[in-house]
Amino acid sequence: MDALLQDWRTRALQVEQEAGRAVIGQPETLRLINVALFARGHVLLEGDVGVGKTTVLRAFSRAIGGAFERVEGTVDLMPGDLIYHTFVDAEGRPRIEPGPLLRQGEALTTFFFNEINRARPQVQSLLLRAMAERSVSAFNREYRFPHMTVFADRNRIEREETFELASAARDRFMFELRMLTPVDREVRRALALDPAYHDADLLLEQVAPAILPWQELNLIAAAIQTGVTASPALQDYVLDLWQATHTPQQFGLAIDGVDMQRLVLAGASPRGISSLLRAARVVAWLDERTYLIPEDIAAVLPAALGHRIFFTPVYEIRHAAIADAFVAQLMARIAAP
Incomplete structure:
Protein backbone atom coordinates (compact mmCIF):
# COMPACT_ATOMS: atom_id res chain seq x y z
CA MET A 1 0.00 0.00 0.00
CA PRO A 213 -7.52 6.31 -12.85
CA TRP A 214 -10.51 8.16 -11.38
CA GLN A 215 -12.35 4.93 -10.56
CA GLU A 216 -9.82 4.36 -7.78
CA LEU A 217 -10.05 7.80 -6.14
CA ASN A 218 -12.31 6.62 -3.30
CA LEU A 219 -10.01 3.69 -2.53
CA ILE A 220 -6.93 5.89 -2.39
CA ALA A 221 -8.70 8.55 -0.35
CA ALA A 222 -9.66 5.92 2.23
CA ALA A 223 -6.06 4.65 2.34
CA ILE A 224 -4.80 8.19 3.00
CA GLN A 225 -7.21 8.60 5.90
CA THR A 226 -6.14 5.34 7.55
CA GLY A 227 -2.46 5.87 6.75
CA VAL A 228 -2.03 9.28 8.42
CA THR A 229 -2.33 9.30 12.21
CA ALA A 230 -3.00 12.02 14.79
CA SER A 231 -1.35 11.99 18.21
CA PRO A 232 -3.50 12.34 21.36
CA ALA A 233 -2.11 15.85 21.85
CA LEU A 234 -3.11 16.88 18.35
CA GLN A 235 -6.56 15.35 18.82
CA ASP A 236 -7.01 17.49 21.95
CA TYR A 237 -5.90 20.53 19.96
CA VAL A 238 -8.58 19.89 17.34
CA LEU A 239 -11.23 19.41 20.03
CA ASP A 240 -10.24 22.76 21.57
CA LEU A 241 -10.50 24.42 18.16
CA TRP A 242 -13.96 22.94 17.75
CA GLN A 243 -15.14 24.10 21.16
CA ALA A 244 -13.74 27.58 20.53
CA THR A 245 -15.98 27.96 17.46
CA HIS A 246 -18.96 27.60 19.82
CA THR A 247 -17.71 29.46 22.92
CA PRO A 248 -14.93 31.81 21.75
CA GLN A 249 -14.97 33.85 24.95
CA GLN A 250 -14.00 30.73 26.92
CA PHE A 251 -10.68 30.66 25.06
CA GLY A 252 -9.97 34.39 25.12
CA LEU A 253 -10.76 35.10 21.46
CA ALA A 254 -11.28 38.81 20.84
CA ILE A 255 -12.10 40.85 17.73
CA ASP A 256 -12.09 44.66 17.74
CA GLY A 257 -15.58 46.10 17.77
CA VAL A 258 -17.26 42.72 18.28
CA ASP A 259 -19.13 41.52 21.36
CA MET A 260 -17.84 37.96 21.55
CA GLN A 261 -20.66 36.97 23.90
CA ARG A 262 -23.20 37.79 21.17
CA LEU A 263 -21.21 36.85 18.09
CA VAL A 264 -21.70 33.13 17.44
CA LEU A 265 -25.07 31.76 16.46
CA ALA A 266 -23.72 28.29 15.64
CA GLY A 267 -20.18 26.93 15.65
CA ALA A 268 -18.63 24.28 13.45
CA SER A 269 -20.61 21.08 12.96
CA PRO A 270 -19.26 17.55 13.45
CA ARG A 271 -19.13 17.32 9.65
CA GLY A 272 -17.01 20.46 9.60
CA ILE A 273 -14.45 19.11 12.05
CA SER A 274 -14.39 15.79 10.21
CA SER A 275 -13.72 17.68 6.97
CA LEU A 276 -10.95 19.64 8.65
CA LEU A 277 -9.15 16.46 9.71
CA ARG A 278 -9.72 14.67 6.41
CA ALA A 279 -8.21 17.59 4.55
CA ALA A 280 -5.30 17.94 6.99
CA ARG A 281 -4.40 14.28 6.48
CA VAL A 282 -4.18 14.87 2.74
CA VAL A 283 -1.86 17.84 3.35
CA ALA A 284 0.39 15.57 5.44
CA TRP A 285 0.28 12.89 2.72
CA LEU A 286 1.28 15.37 0.02
CA ASP A 287 4.20 16.37 2.26
CA GLU A 288 5.21 12.69 2.54
CA ARG A 289 4.32 12.28 6.20
CA THR A 290 2.27 9.59 7.93
CA TYR A 291 1.39 11.76 10.93
CA LEU A 292 -0.32 15.09 11.45
CA ILE A 293 1.35 18.25 12.70
CA PRO A 294 -0.32 21.57 13.66
CA GLU A 295 0.81 23.14 10.39
CA ASP A 296 -1.37 20.66 8.50
CA ILE A 297 -4.39 21.88 10.45
CA ALA A 298 -3.45 25.54 9.90
CA ALA A 299 -3.10 24.97 6.15
CA VAL A 300 -6.76 24.05 5.74
CA LEU A 301 -8.49 25.63 8.74
CA PRO A 302 -9.59 28.91 7.06
CA ALA A 303 -11.03 27.11 4.02
CA ALA A 304 -12.66 24.32 6.05
CA LEU A 305 -14.16 26.28 8.97
CA GLY A 306 -14.53 29.91 7.87
CA HIS A 307 -17.89 29.25 6.20
CA ARG A 308 -19.11 26.91 8.94
CA ILE A 309 -19.21 29.43 11.78
CA PHE A 310 -22.50 31.32 11.70
CA PHE A 311 -22.89 34.70 13.36
CA THR A 312 -25.88 36.48 14.81
CA PRO A 313 -27.70 38.74 12.31
CA VAL A 314 -26.03 41.96 13.44
CA TYR A 315 -22.63 40.46 12.57
CA GLU A 316 -23.58 38.09 9.75
CA ILE A 317 -23.76 40.97 7.26
CA ARG A 318 -19.98 41.31 7.73
CA HIS A 319 -19.39 37.56 7.70
CA ALA A 320 -16.34 37.44 5.44
CA ALA A 321 -14.28 40.00 7.36
CA ILE A 322 -15.30 38.74 10.79
CA ALA A 323 -14.76 35.09 9.82
CA ASP A 324 -11.20 35.91 8.72
CA ALA A 325 -10.51 37.62 12.05
CA PHE A 326 -12.19 34.77 13.94
CA VAL A 327 -10.06 32.11 12.26
CA ALA A 328 -6.92 34.18 12.87
CA GLN A 329 -7.83 34.33 16.56
CA LEU A 330 -8.42 30.58 16.64
CA MET A 331 -4.91 29.93 15.39
CA ALA A 332 -3.37 32.58 17.65
CA ARG A 333 -5.17 31.77 20.90
CA ILE A 334 -5.51 27.98 20.91
CA ALA A 335 -2.22 26.48 21.98
CA ALA A 336 -0.87 24.00 19.43
CA PRO A 337 1.02 20.91 20.65
Whole structure:
Protein backbone atom coordinates (compact mmCIF):
# COMPACT_ATOMS: atom_id res chain seq x y z
CA MET A 1 0.00 0.00 0.00
CA ASP A 2 2.91 2.38 0.73
CA ALA A 3 4.19 2.01 -2.82
CA LEU A 4 0.68 2.59 -4.16
CA LEU A 5 0.26 5.74 -2.09
CA GLN A 6 3.64 7.00 -3.27
CA ASP A 7 2.59 6.47 -6.89
CA TRP A 8 -0.67 8.30 -6.26
CA ARG A 9 1.16 11.16 -4.54
CA THR A 10 3.14 11.63 -7.71
CA ARG A 11 -0.09 11.63 -9.71
CA ALA A 12 -1.72 14.07 -7.32
CA LEU A 13 1.12 16.55 -7.63
CA GLN A 14 1.00 16.13 -11.40
CA VAL A 15 -2.72 16.99 -11.42
CA GLU A 16 -1.93 20.19 -9.53
CA GLN A 17 0.92 21.02 -11.87
CA GLU A 18 -1.18 20.43 -14.98
CA ALA A 19 -4.08 22.53 -13.68
CA GLY A 20 -1.54 25.28 -13.06
CA ARG A 21 -0.87 25.46 -16.78
CA ALA A 22 -4.27 27.08 -17.27
CA VAL A 23 -4.06 29.66 -14.47
CA ILE A 24 -1.44 31.97 -13.04
CA GLY A 25 -0.97 33.52 -9.62
CA GLN A 26 -3.27 31.10 -7.74
CA PRO A 27 -0.99 28.49 -6.12
CA GLU A 28 -2.93 28.32 -2.83
CA THR A 29 -6.24 27.82 -4.64
CA LEU A 30 -4.73 25.05 -6.75
CA ARG A 31 -3.33 23.26 -3.70
CA LEU A 32 -6.56 23.44 -1.72
CA ILE A 33 -8.70 22.17 -4.61
CA ASN A 34 -6.26 19.29 -4.97
CA VAL A 35 -6.48 18.57 -1.24
CA ALA A 36 -10.28 18.52 -1.39
CA LEU A 37 -10.18 16.17 -4.37
CA PHE A 38 -8.17 13.56 -2.47
CA ALA A 39 -10.16 14.11 0.71
CA ARG A 40 -13.29 13.48 -1.43
CA GLY A 41 -14.83 16.82 -0.55
CA HIS A 42 -16.77 19.34 -2.61
CA VAL A 43 -15.51 22.87 -3.28
CA LEU A 44 -17.25 26.25 -3.52
CA LEU A 45 -15.27 29.04 -5.16
CA GLU A 46 -16.12 32.68 -4.65
CA GLY A 47 -14.48 35.63 -6.35
CA ASP A 48 -14.76 38.65 -8.55
CA VAL A 49 -15.89 38.41 -12.16
CA GLY A 50 -13.15 37.31 -14.54
CA VAL A 51 -10.57 36.01 -12.03
CA GLY A 52 -10.57 32.55 -13.61
CA LYS A 53 -12.87 30.53 -11.33
CA THR A 54 -14.43 28.61 -14.19
CA THR A 55 -11.07 28.08 -15.90
CA VAL A 56 -9.41 26.58 -12.84
CA LEU A 57 -12.31 24.19 -12.24
CA ARG A 58 -12.36 23.12 -15.89
CA ALA A 59 -8.60 22.57 -15.72
CA PHE A 60 -8.94 20.22 -12.75
CA SER A 61 -11.79 18.38 -14.44
CA ARG A 62 -9.67 17.81 -17.54
CA ALA A 63 -6.69 16.59 -15.51
CA ILE A 64 -8.80 14.26 -13.37
CA GLY A 65 -10.57 12.59 -16.27
CA GLY A 66 -13.88 10.77 -16.19
CA ALA A 67 -17.20 12.25 -17.28
CA PHE A 68 -17.89 15.95 -16.83
CA GLU A 69 -21.21 17.79 -16.59
CA ARG A 70 -21.91 21.48 -16.21
CA VAL A 71 -25.00 23.41 -15.16
CA GLU A 72 -25.53 27.15 -15.40
CA GLY A 73 -27.31 28.62 -12.39
CA THR A 74 -30.28 30.73 -13.49
CA VAL A 75 -33.32 32.06 -11.69
CA ASP A 76 -35.66 29.88 -13.79
CA LEU A 77 -33.72 26.63 -13.26
CA MET A 78 -35.89 23.96 -11.63
CA PRO A 79 -34.89 20.75 -9.78
CA GLY A 80 -36.21 18.62 -12.61
CA ASP A 81 -33.79 20.30 -15.01
CA LEU A 82 -30.95 18.45 -13.26
CA ILE A 83 -32.77 15.11 -13.59
CA TYR A 84 -34.30 15.09 -17.04
CA HIS A 85 -34.45 17.02 -20.31
CA THR A 86 -37.66 17.32 -22.31
CA PHE A 87 -37.81 18.29 -25.97
CA VAL A 88 -39.61 17.68 -29.24
CA ASP A 89 -37.63 15.57 -31.70
CA ALA A 90 -37.31 16.08 -35.43
CA GLU A 91 -40.47 14.07 -36.02
CA GLY A 92 -42.53 16.22 -33.67
CA ARG A 93 -42.73 13.65 -30.87
CA PRO A 94 -42.10 14.63 -27.23
CA ARG A 95 -38.99 13.06 -25.74
CA ILE A 96 -37.55 12.76 -22.25
CA GLU A 97 -33.86 12.11 -21.75
CA PRO A 98 -31.67 12.01 -18.62
CA GLY A 99 -30.46 15.38 -17.40
CA PRO A 100 -26.91 16.38 -16.42
CA LEU A 101 -26.92 14.52 -13.11
CA LEU A 102 -27.99 11.24 -14.68
CA ARG A 103 -26.78 11.03 -18.25
CA GLN A 104 -23.24 9.89 -17.41
CA GLY A 105 -24.29 7.29 -14.86
CA GLU A 106 -21.56 6.09 -12.51
CA ALA A 107 -18.89 7.57 -14.78
CA LEU A 108 -19.79 11.10 -13.60
CA THR A 109 -16.62 12.39 -11.97
CA THR A 110 -16.92 16.18 -12.02
CA PHE A 111 -20.17 18.12 -11.69
CA PHE A 112 -19.66 21.85 -12.14
CA PHE A 113 -22.43 24.21 -11.01
CA ASN A 114 -21.70 27.68 -12.38
CA GLU A 115 -23.06 30.63 -10.36
CA ILE A 116 -24.85 28.41 -7.87
CA ASN A 117 -26.33 31.37 -6.00
CA ARG A 118 -28.49 32.18 -9.03
CA ALA A 119 -30.35 28.87 -8.60
CA ARG A 120 -33.49 28.66 -6.50
CA PRO A 121 -33.39 27.01 -3.04
CA GLN A 122 -35.33 24.02 -4.41
CA VAL A 123 -32.49 23.33 -6.85
CA GLN A 124 -29.88 23.80 -4.13
CA SER A 125 -31.78 21.30 -1.94
CA LEU A 126 -31.63 18.63 -4.64
CA LEU A 127 -27.94 19.27 -5.03
CA LEU A 128 -27.49 18.81 -1.26
CA ARG A 129 -28.61 15.21 -1.47
CA ALA A 130 -26.47 14.57 -4.52
CA MET A 131 -23.45 15.98 -2.67
CA ALA A 132 -24.09 14.18 0.62
CA GLU A 133 -25.18 10.78 -0.68
CA ARG A 134 -23.86 10.86 -4.27
CA SER A 135 -27.22 9.57 -5.40
CA VAL A 136 -30.69 10.74 -6.44
CA SER A 137 -34.03 9.03 -6.99
CA ALA A 138 -35.64 9.35 -10.42
CA PHE A 139 -37.79 7.31 -12.79
CA ASN A 140 -38.62 4.88 -9.94
CA ARG A 141 -35.02 3.91 -9.31
CA GLU A 142 -31.90 5.05 -7.50
CA TYR A 143 -29.08 6.58 -9.51
CA ARG A 144 -25.62 6.56 -7.96
CA PHE A 145 -22.48 8.45 -8.90
CA PRO A 146 -19.89 7.36 -6.31
CA HIS A 147 -16.94 9.12 -7.96
CA MET A 148 -18.55 12.56 -8.27
CA THR A 149 -16.98 15.73 -6.94
CA VAL A 150 -19.09 18.88 -7.05
CA PHE A 151 -17.34 22.11 -7.94
CA ALA A 152 -19.43 25.26 -7.71
CA ASP A 153 -18.67 28.92 -8.05
CA ARG A 154 -20.44 31.99 -6.77
CA ASN A 155 -20.24 35.56 -7.98
CA ARG A 156 -19.78 37.72 -4.90
CA ILE A 157 -20.46 41.02 -6.66
CA GLU A 158 -23.99 40.73 -8.02
CA ARG A 159 -26.84 40.28 -5.55
CA GLU A 160 -29.95 40.79 -7.69
CA GLU A 161 -31.81 37.62 -8.70
CA THR A 162 -29.60 35.57 -6.43
CA PHE A 163 -30.39 33.22 -3.55
CA GLU A 164 -27.96 33.01 -0.66
CA LEU A 165 -26.91 29.46 0.15
CA ALA A 166 -28.49 28.11 3.31
CA SER A 167 -26.22 27.08 6.17
CA ALA A 168 -26.91 23.39 5.44
CA ALA A 169 -25.85 23.90 1.83
CA ARG A 170 -22.62 25.64 2.76
CA ASP A 171 -21.81 22.93 5.29
CA ARG A 172 -21.85 20.33 2.49
CA PHE A 173 -18.83 21.97 0.90
CA MET A 174 -15.55 20.82 2.37
CA PHE A 175 -13.91 24.09 1.35
CA GLU A 176 -15.17 27.55 0.56
CA LEU A 177 -12.37 29.34 -1.24
CA ARG A 178 -12.04 33.00 -2.11
CA MET A 179 -10.24 33.41 -5.41
CA LEU A 180 -8.94 36.97 -5.49
CA THR A 181 -7.38 38.99 -8.29
CA PRO A 182 -3.58 38.50 -8.08
CA VAL A 183 -1.69 41.50 -6.66
CA ASP A 184 1.78 40.61 -7.95
CA ARG A 185 2.68 43.10 -10.68
CA GLU A 186 4.35 40.55 -12.97
CA VAL A 187 1.37 38.21 -12.72
CA ARG A 188 -0.93 41.12 -13.55
CA ARG A 189 1.31 42.02 -16.48
CA ALA A 190 1.02 38.49 -17.85
CA LEU A 191 -2.75 38.36 -17.38
CA ALA A 192 -3.26 41.71 -19.10
CA LEU A 193 -0.61 41.67 -21.83
CA ASP A 194 0.31 38.06 -22.63
CA PRO A 195 -2.01 36.72 -25.38
CA ALA A 196 -1.49 33.21 -24.02
CA TYR A 197 -3.81 34.08 -21.12
CA HIS A 198 -6.54 35.61 -23.27
CA ASP A 199 -8.04 32.36 -24.60
CA ALA A 200 -9.25 29.95 -21.91
CA ASP A 201 -9.90 27.11 -24.35
CA LEU A 202 -6.33 27.22 -25.65
CA LEU A 203 -5.03 27.28 -22.08
CA LEU A 204 -7.07 24.22 -21.21
CA GLU A 205 -5.68 22.33 -24.18
CA GLN A 206 -2.26 22.57 -22.50
CA VAL A 207 -3.56 20.56 -19.53
CA ALA A 208 -2.75 16.86 -19.88
CA PRO A 209 -6.06 14.96 -19.80
CA ALA A 210 -7.11 12.03 -17.62
CA ILE A 211 -3.99 11.73 -15.46
CA LEU A 212 -5.77 9.67 -12.80
CA PRO A 213 -7.52 6.31 -12.85
CA TRP A 214 -10.51 8.16 -11.38
CA GLN A 215 -12.35 4.93 -10.56
CA GLU A 216 -9.82 4.36 -7.78
CA LEU A 217 -10.05 7.80 -6.14
CA ASN A 218 -12.31 6.62 -3.30
CA LEU A 219 -10.01 3.69 -2.53
CA ILE A 220 -6.93 5.89 -2.39
CA ALA A 221 -8.70 8.55 -0.35
CA ALA A 222 -9.66 5.92 2.23
CA ALA A 223 -6.06 4.65 2.34
CA ILE A 224 -4.80 8.19 3.00
CA GLN A 225 -7.21 8.60 5.90
CA THR A 226 -6.14 5.34 7.55
CA GLY A 227 -2.46 5.87 6.75
CA VAL A 228 -2.03 9.28 8.42
CA THR A 229 -2.33 9.30 12.21
CA ALA A 230 -3.00 12.02 14.79
CA SER A 231 -1.35 11.99 18.21
CA PRO A 232 -3.50 12.34 21.36
CA ALA A 233 -2.11 15.85 21.85
CA LEU A 234 -3.11 16.88 18.35
CA GLN A 235 -6.56 15.35 18.82
CA ASP A 236 -7.01 17.49 21.95
CA TYR A 237 -5.90 20.53 19.96
CA VAL A 238 -8.58 19.89 17.34
CA LEU A 239 -11.23 19.41 20.03
CA ASP A 240 -10.24 22.76 21.57
CA LEU A 241 -10.50 24.42 18.16
CA TRP A 242 -13.96 22.94 17.75
CA GLN A 243 -15.14 24.10 21.16
CA ALA A 244 -13.74 27.58 20.53
CA THR A 245 -15.98 27.96 17.46
CA HIS A 246 -18.96 27.60 19.82
CA THR A 247 -17.71 29.46 22.92
CA PRO A 248 -14.93 31.81 21.75
CA GLN A 249 -14.97 33.85 24.95
CA GLN A 250 -14.00 30.73 26.92
CA PHE A 251 -10.68 30.66 25.06
CA GLY A 252 -9.97 34.39 25.12
CA LEU A 253 -10.76 35.10 21.46
CA ALA A 254 -11.28 38.81 20.84
CA ILE A 255 -12.10 40.85 17.73
CA ASP A 256 -12.09 44.66 17.74
CA GLY A 257 -15.58 46.10 17.77
CA VAL A 258 -17.26 42.72 18.28
CA ASP A 259 -19.13 41.52 21.36
CA MET A 260 -17.84 37.96 21.55
CA GLN A 261 -20.66 36.97 23.90
CA ARG A 262 -23.20 37.79 21.17
CA LEU A 263 -21.21 36.85 18.09
CA VAL A 264 -21.70 33.13 17.44
CA LEU A 265 -25.07 31.76 16.46
CA ALA A 266 -23.72 28.29 15.64
CA GLY A 267 -20.18 26.93 15.65
CA ALA A 268 -18.63 24.28 13.45
CA SER A 269 -20.61 21.08 12.96
CA PRO A 270 -19.26 17.55 13.45
CA ARG A 271 -19.13 17.32 9.65
CA GLY A 272 -17.01 20.46 9.60
CA ILE A 273 -14.45 19.11 12.05
CA SER A 274 -14.39 15.79 10.21
CA SER A 275 -13.72 17.68 6.97
CA LEU A 276 -10.95 19.64 8.65
CA LEU A 277 -9.15 16.46 9.71
CA ARG A 278 -9.72 14.67 6.41
CA ALA A 279 -8.21 17.59 4.55
CA ALA A 280 -5.30 17.94 6.99
CA ARG A 281 -4.40 14.28 6.48
CA VAL A 282 -4.18 14.87 2.74
CA VAL A 283 -1.86 17.84 3.35
CA ALA A 284 0.39 15.57 5.44
CA TRP A 285 0.28 12.89 2.72
CA LEU A 286 1.28 15.37 0.02
CA ASP A 287 4.20 16.37 2.26
CA GLU A 288 5.21 12.69 2.54
CA ARG A 289 4.32 12.28 6.20
CA THR A 290 2.27 9.59 7.93
CA TYR A 291 1.39 11.76 10.93
CA LEU A 292 -0.32 15.09 11.45
CA ILE A 293 1.35 18.25 12.70
CA PRO A 294 -0.32 21.57 13.66
CA GLU A 295 0.81 23.14 10.39
CA ASP A 296 -1.37 20.66 8.50
CA ILE A 297 -4.39 21.88 10.45
CA ALA A 298 -3.45 25.54 9.90
CA ALA A 299 -3.10 24.97 6.15
CA VAL A 300 -6.76 24.05 5.74
CA LEU A 301 -8.49 25.63 8.74
CA PRO A 302 -9.59 28.91 7.06
CA ALA A 303 -11.03 27.11 4.02
CA ALA A 304 -12.66 24.32 6.05
CA LEU A 305 -14.16 26.28 8.97
CA GLY A 306 -14.53 29.91 7.87
CA HIS A 307 -17.89 29.25 6.20
CA ARG A 308 -19.11 26.91 8.94
CA ILE A 309 -19.21 29.43 11.78
CA PHE A 310 -22.50 31.32 11.70
CA PHE A 311 -22.89 34.70 13.36
CA THR A 312 -25.88 36.48 14.81
CA PRO A 313 -27.70 38.74 12.31
CA VAL A 314 -26.03 41.96 13.44
CA TYR A 315 -22.63 40.46 12.57
CA GLU A 316 -23.58 38.09 9.75
CA ILE A 317 -23.76 40.97 7.26
CA ARG A 318 -19.98 41.31 7.73
CA HIS A 319 -19.39 37.56 7.70
CA ALA A 320 -16.34 37.44 5.44
CA ALA A 321 -14.28 40.00 7.36
CA ILE A 322 -15.30 38.74 10.79
CA ALA A 323 -14.76 35.09 9.82
CA ASP A 324 -11.20 35.91 8.72
CA ALA A 325 -10.51 37.62 12.05
CA PHE A 326 -12.19 34.77 13.94
CA VAL A 327 -10.06 32.11 12.26
CA ALA A 328 -6.92 34.18 12.87
CA GLN A 329 -7.83 34.33 16.56
CA LEU A 330 -8.42 30.58 16.64
CA MET A 331 -4.91 29.93 15.39
CA ALA A 332 -3.37 32.58 17.65
CA ARG A 333 -5.17 31.77 20.90
CA ILE A 334 -5.51 27.98 20.91
CA ALA A 335 -2.22 26.48 21.98
CA ALA A 336 -0.87 24.00 19.43
CA PRO A 337 1.02 20.91 20.65
